[in-house]
Every structure is written in C-alpha cells, then in structure tokens.
Amino acid sequence: MTVAASPVRVPLIDLAEQHAPLHDEILAAWSRILRAGAFVSGPEVAAFEQEFAAACETRHCVAVSTGTDALVLGLRALGAGPGDRVIVPANTFVATVEAVSLVGAIPVLVDCDPPTRTISVEGVERELRRHGAAGIMAVHLYGHPADMDALARVAAEHGAWIVEDAAQAHLARCHGTRAGALGHIGCFSFYPSKNLGATGEGGAVTTNDAALAGAVRALRDHGQRERNRHELVGCNARLPELAAAALRIKLRRLEDWTADRRRVAARYAGALRGVPGVRLPYTAPWAEPVWHLYPVEVDHRGAVRTRLDRMGIATGVHYPSPIHLQPAYMQLGRGAGTFPEAERSAARVLSLPMYPELPDAHIDRVAQALLAAMEDTA
Numbered sequence: 612m613t614v615a616a617s618p619v620r621v622p623l624i625d626l627a628e629q630h631a632p633l634h635d636e637i638l639a640a641w642s643r644i645l646r647a648g649a650f651v652s653g654p655e656v657a658a659f660e661q662e663f664a665a666a667c668e669t670r671h672c673v674a675v676s677t678g679t680d681a682l683v684l685g686l687r688a689l690g691a692g693p694g695d696r697v698i699v700p701a702n703t704f705v706a707t708v709e710a711v712s713l714v715g716a717i718p719v720l721v722d723c724d725p726p727t728r729t730i731s732v733e734g735v736e737r738e739l740r741r742h743g744a745a746g747i748m749a750v751h752l753y754g755h756p757a758d759m760d761a762l763a764r765v766a767a768e769h770g771a772w773i774v775e776d777a778a779q780a781h782l783a784r785c786h787g788t789r790a791g792a793l794g795h796i797g798c799f800s801f802y803p804s805k806n807l808g809a810t811g812e813g814g815a816v817t818t819n820d821a822a823l824a825g826a827v828r829a830l831r832d833h834g835q836r837e838r839n840r841h842e843l844v845g846c847n848a849r850l851p852e853l854a855a856a857a858l859r860i861k862l863r864r865l866e867d868w869t870a871d872r873r874r875v876a877a878r879y880a881g882a883l884r885g886v887p888g889v890r891l892p893y894t895a896p897w898a899e900p901v902w903h904l905y906p907v908e909v910d911h912r913g914a915v916r917t918r919l920d921r922m923g924i925a926t927g928v929h930y931p932s933p934i935h936l937q938p939a940y941m942q943l944g945r946g947a948g949t950f951p952e953a954e955r956s957a958a959r960v961l962s963l964p965m966y967p968e969l970p971d972a973h974i975d976r977v978a979q980a981l982l983a984a985m986e987d988t989a
C-alpha cells in the first residue's frame with residue numbers, strides 16, 4: 612500500500628542548505644585556528660575587515676561582535692550622547708532604536724514612505740526644521756536602501772550626521788553607491804539569517820572617515836589604541852576569529868547569493884503581479900535592493916498565514932508592531948494613530964520564503980498557494 616507523500620514544507624529560509632557545500636572549507640579554516648590557538652584579534656578578523664571594506668567600497672571596516680554593537684559604537688564614535696535627538700524610522704527592527712537609547716540619546720520617531728517603506732524624507736525634514744536633531748538613522752529595510760540622496764541633502768542643510776543601519780542590506784546600492792558607503796557610518800549585522808551570516812553573532816562598521824574608524828576600533832577593545840593605554844571608556848565588542856574565518860568563506864559567495872535572491876524576487880513578482888489584495892514590494896528607480904526579505908502586503912493577514920501554513924508554506928511577519936507601540940517605547944508617549952503608514956504596514960506585511968537556494972518550483976508553489984489563500988479569504 613502506498614501513501615501519497617505530503618509535499619515537503621517550504622521554509623522561510625534554509626541555512627543548512629547554504630552551509631552544506633561550504634562545510635569542509637569552513638571546518639578546515641576552523642581547524643587551522645584551533646591549531647594556531649589565536650581566537651581573537653588575529654589574522655582572520657584583519658583579513659575579513661579588508662575584504663568586507665572592499666565589498667562595500669569603503670576605505671575602512673571595523674568588525675564587531677553584533678549588529679547592535681555596530682550601531683552603538685558607531686553612534687558613540689559620532690559623539691551621540693545624552694540630550695541628543697536622533698531621528699529613527701517608526702518601522703524598523705527594535706535594535707536601531709535601542710542603540711540610540713543605549714548611548715543615552717533621545718529617539719525621535721518618523722513615519723515611513725508607503726512605496727519603499729523606508730523613512731519619510733519629508734518627515735525627517737519636518738523634524739529637523741521644527742526641533743533640529745544631531746543625526747539620522749537611515750534603515751535600509753528588507754534590503755531596499757533608504758532615499759540617501761534626499762536624506763543627505765536635508766541632513767547637510769541642518770548639520771546632522773547619518774548612520775546607515777545596513778543590517779539587512781549587504782551589497783545593496785543607492786544611485787550606484789554601496790550600502791555602508793552612503794552615510795557617515797554604515798552598520799552591518801552578521802546574525803545567521805542575514806544576507807551575510809556568521810556562525811553565531813557578528814557585526815561591522817564601515818566608513819570612509821579614518822578618525823571614525825579609529826574611534827570604533829578603540830571602543831570595541833576597551834578604549835585602547837595602544838596596548839594598556841585606555842583613552843576612551845570602551846567595551847568588549849570584538850568579533851571572534853572563528854566567526855571571521857567563516858565570514859570570509861561566505862563573503863566570496865555573496866555576489867552569487869545576491870543574484871539568486873534577485874532571481875527569487877523577480878519570479879515572485881512575475882507570478883503575483885495583479886493578484887487582488889496583494890501588494891508587491893516596490894523598487895525605487897535609483898535602488899538596487901538585495902532582498903533580505905520578500906515582504907508582500909495582504910488583506911486578512913492572519914487568515915492568509917494560517918492557510919499558507921496548512922499548505923506547507925512557512926511565512927514571517929517583519930515586524931508585527933512598530934516601535935512606538937512596543938512596551939519598551941510606550942515612554943515616548945506616541946500612541947496608536949501617530950504613525951499611520953508604519954502601523955498600516957505592520958498590520959499587513961507578510962514575508963514569503965526568501966533564500967538564495969530557493970528552487971523555482973518552490974517559488975511557484977508559494978505563489979499558487981498565496982493565490983488560493985487570497986481567493987479563500989476575499
């Protein structure tokens with residue numbers, strides 16, 4: 612007696628599949644480190660910093676322990692501290708805003724632009740004109756760059772700096788310039804699920820400014836520029852050698868993986884264009900996004916998700932609540948209705964499976980399942 616096999620589930624991402632062909636290469640690198648016994652501040656981190664700076668087309672890269680630390684140390688290097696107002700989008704991963712809070716500065720939330728869902732330049736300009744700000748956190752959400760040309764113009768007018776939160780945007784471009792090379796400082800995360808993921812935690816700061824790079828370099832290592840001379844009150848935010856070695860191996864595949872993410876996005880767009888109740892992600896004409904996620908917006912998201920799950924399709928929600936409605940940020944006193952676009956997006960976004968190895972047949976299955984789910988819930 613044969614039983615019809617239920618079709619395999621389509622996962623949201625699949626790291627095991629990404630690492631299978633790299634397994635031996637990574638183990639060989641780790642074996643060299645184990646035998647040498649140099650686990651921090653060694654040659655792998657130094658080489659990775661050079662290679663990642665080259666990939667981002669920046670002069671400097673400083674590797675750190677997490678993306679959140681990259682943001683915190685980037686802000687500290689810029690001198691952000693108590694009393695400083697720092698403009699952040701209301702729709703981002705919480706770490707962007709946390710970093711502002713952690714240096715003692717005041718997060719000033721701004722709504723997003725509906726097409727790209729990145730920070731509204733008009734909103735930023737309004738804040739700068741009314742109350743001023745020390746700086747702006749520009750988040751390249753989902754791998755689509757913020758409108759950096761326009762932001763740079765208004766920031767320069769008001770003497771504000773720009774930190775790029777490029778945690779989701781490795782290799783993205785805005786008007787031809789790489790993410791990480793667009794602001795005063797760029798911050799990356801190598802959390803395992805990011806476009807470039809470490810074997811554990813990891814992060815990096817990129818910049819063309821030698822003084823800022825030097826400050827971050829000192830801050831990540833107890834404030835010392837030379838051994839046992841602690842010029843700044845720093846911390847320990849160093850990237851381990853084992854993580855750097857794996858990152859170097861994976862960085863060599865990042866262009867190919869990015870091309871594959873674009874293949875997945877294009878195939879989704881082809882299959883889902885015009886489906887009633889589904890809004891596809893928008894790409895600005897000046898942007899080369901890298902599709903960290905593929906977030907559509909749908910009516911009746913809860914019901915659609917449940918139906919997709921029953922059809923074997925994993926989905927995600929990035930993110931279910933904007934910052935001002937999170938318990939930790941109720942203290943900002945911005946209630947529901949303050950940032951309508953961020954709230955609308957939070958209620959409607961649905962991330963479809965997105966990873967470089969996703970086969971075309973799976974993409975088509977996801978698209979068909981979404982079509983059926985939309986008909987069902989219409």
Ligand SMILES: *Cc1c(COP(=O)(O)O)cnc(C)c1O
Nearest residue numbers: 677678679704706707778800802
């Ligand atoms: C992942 C992420 C971070 C934080 O990075 P970690 O390495 O997890 O600390 C910050 N901002 C955004 C937009 C992210 O997606």
